[in-house]
Structure formats: C-alpha cells, structure tokens
Amino acid sequence: MQLTEQTLPATGHATRFEALFKQHFGELHEYAYSILRDWDLAEDVVASMFLRLWEKYNWEEEKGAIRAYLYRSVYHDSLNYIRDQKVKTRYQTRTAHAMKDETDNAAGKIELSQLEKRLAAALNTLPEKCRTVFQLSRYENLKYQEISAKLGISLKTVEAHMGKALKTLRFELQEYLPLFVILFLKLGWL
Incomplete structure (x- = not known):
C-alpha cells in the first residue's frame, strides 16, 4: 500500500x-x-x-x-x-450441476434420436405381417387377442410374429439396449 x-x-x-x-x-x-x-x-x-x-x-x-x-x-x-x-x-456447484444436466440431456436426446432412427430401420427389415403385428402391439397398445381378430390370424401366429420381431430388434439394437429400455418405458411398452 x-x-x-x-x-x-x-x-x-x-x-x-x-x-x-x-x-x-x-x-x-x-x-x-x-x-x-x-x-x-x-x-x-x-x-x-x-x-x-x-x-x-x-x-x-x-x-x-x-x-x-x-x-x-x-x-x-x-x-x-x-x-x-x-x-x-x-x-459454482449449482452452475456446474446445471451445465452437466444440460449436457447430459443434450447427449441423451441425441442418443435417443439415433435410437429411434435405428429402431425404425430395424422395423423396416421385418416382414410386413411381423412389422404390422409389432406396431399394433406396441404403438396402438392392442392385446394379442385384438390383433388376432383385427388381422384375421390365429393367436399363435401373433405370438410367433411378436417373438420374431423382438428377437430381430434385440439383435439389431443390442448396443442401444439400455436406451431401448428407456425408450420402451417412455413409450409405455414396459
């Protein structure tokens, strides 16, 4: 001084x-x-x-x-x-947490968007009847009985198509399995 x-x-x-x-x-x-x-x-x-x-x-x-x-x-x-x-x-701690949350949210949104694209691509690889059964079950929340009646196929055929669809999707989306679970929860499929 x-x-x-x-x-x-x-x-x-x-x-x-x-x-x-x-x-x-x-x-x-x-x-x-x-x-x-x-x-x-x-x-x-x-x-x-x-x-x-x-x-x-x-x-x-x-x-x-x-x-x-x-x-x-x-x-x-x-x-x-x-x-x-x-x-x-x-x-500083609050700011750091808020920035981390925003970064995590942005990264999560990007991954979720990529997952949705991969899901759509994987669904397109399914045979038409199989894809239709899956979409009626998961997107329209129809029960197997209702799908059977709507498509005019047996209950066992509906189950077989769903089994095939889920097996194919698990294989195609195995790297996204954790996000797949989140997406299914978000869409109300689980």
Whole structure:
C-alpha cells in the first residue's frame, strides 16, 4: 500500500497510524490466519482493514480503544470472506450441476434420436405381417387377442410374429439396449 501526501491525515495522525500499523499488524495477521488458514489471504485481509482504517477512521475522535476495534474488524472481515467464498462455491456447484444436466440431456436426446432412427430401420427389415403385428402391439397398445381378430390370424401366429420381431430388434439394437429400455418405458411398452 503506497501512501501519498494527499492521502495522509494531519502529521500527528500519520505518526499514530504508522505506530498502530507497526504495533498490531503482526498479531492481527496471526489472528486472521487462525480464522482463514491461509497466510497470504490473512495478510490481504489485515492490509485491507488498515487501508479502510486509514481512509475512514475519525482520528480526531479516537478514544484509545482501537486495539479491540482492529481485532473486531479483522474478525468480521475474515468471516465475510469465508461467507463470500461459500456463496461463490455454492453458485459454482449449482452452475456446474446445471451445465452437466444440460449436457447430459443434450447427449441423451441425441442418443435417443439415433435410437429411434435405428429402431425404425430395424422395423423396416421385418416382414410386413411381423412389422404390422409389432406396431399394433406396441404403438396402438392392442392385446394379442385384438390383433388376432383385427388381422384375421390365429393367436399363435401373433405370438410367433411378436417373438420374431423382438428377437430381430434385440439383435439389431443390442448396443442401444439400455436406451431401448428407456425408450420402451417412455413409450409405455414396459
């Protein structure tokens, strides 16, 4: 901290300030360190407190109990620093979680979109009757009995088509199996 003649109070005050600084800086620094557990940070807190004292203290009305004032100021400045750091950390943590969630959501949407495309391609590889049975079962939520009646085929044929469709889809989409389960849950198939 560089003091100039313009910032100096009256000469007697400058001498009093310098004496206070020399007398108390070391012990205040140790006190701040006991709270903050960071040597350089403690030095900054004490130096800032002395700067504020220099700028705002009413030297004409000094009552002599300045040592208690200095300790109280260092104590509050240290606690304010800790509180500010906790707020910053909490904000950074929330921001990091929100960004991670957004990234995860975006990645999940891309994977889900890819899965839906692969599912459509896999469905197109199925024979027409097999694909129709699967779509009636999974997209229109019809029961096997209803599909049998609607298509005019036996219940066993419906079961066989569904078995074939599911086997083919499992093979074609095996790399997406976890997402496949999520998609089925989303679509209400499971």
